[in-house]
Amino acid sequence: KNEVEQSPQNLTAQEGEFITINCSYSVGISALHWLQQHPGGGIVSLFMLSSGKKKHGRLIATINIQEKHSSLHITASHPRDSAVYICAVPYSGGGADGLTFGKGTHLIIQP
């Protein structure tokens, strides 16, 4: 089973700050997922990436396959970015048999 570690567990920042959340995993993977969960519970897929970098608006995700590490960055953070961010990888590395998840990073952006 793949093991996923996320850091930090909790992060409070001021509006406008640059945010970085880190994720490391133990077994080689086909792709890594970044998910967002707002209070109220819905889970949304932000990124799925297998190499390099992806950008969507103010969110940037990077992955280093050799080091088994990924980062999620938020530029010009805003209070609406407050949510739990979850890193996930395939349970056994492949992809069809579901995901295993980090415990999440609880992000609060203060105005």
Added chain:
Amino acid sequence: NAGVTQTPKFRVLKTGQSMTLLCAQDMNHEYMYWYRQDPGMGLRLIHYSVGEGTTAKGEVPDGYNVSRLKKQNFLLGLESAAPSQTSVYFCASSYSWRGPYEQYFGPGTRLTVT
């Protein structure tokens, strides 16, 4: 498209009662998953299905059964509910045969077992 829907949204059971959670998707996805989310534990895979008529165990399958009689539906059953099964249950689906597989999540079912 409704995406992934879950029924019911909330349920309270007494210990020993049974129930079935329904997950439905209208995206013609082959793969479907059931996860549970608990404070401090994160999300964990219960069971999954890679196609109609096939199911497999995930990380925490004990106390649960599943069925995938139709491609669009994935049912999670609790035969004899226990307080340890108090959790939020999420269903997800993803496309098949060409990975990697982005997953689409349902809104969740909050289950309390007293």
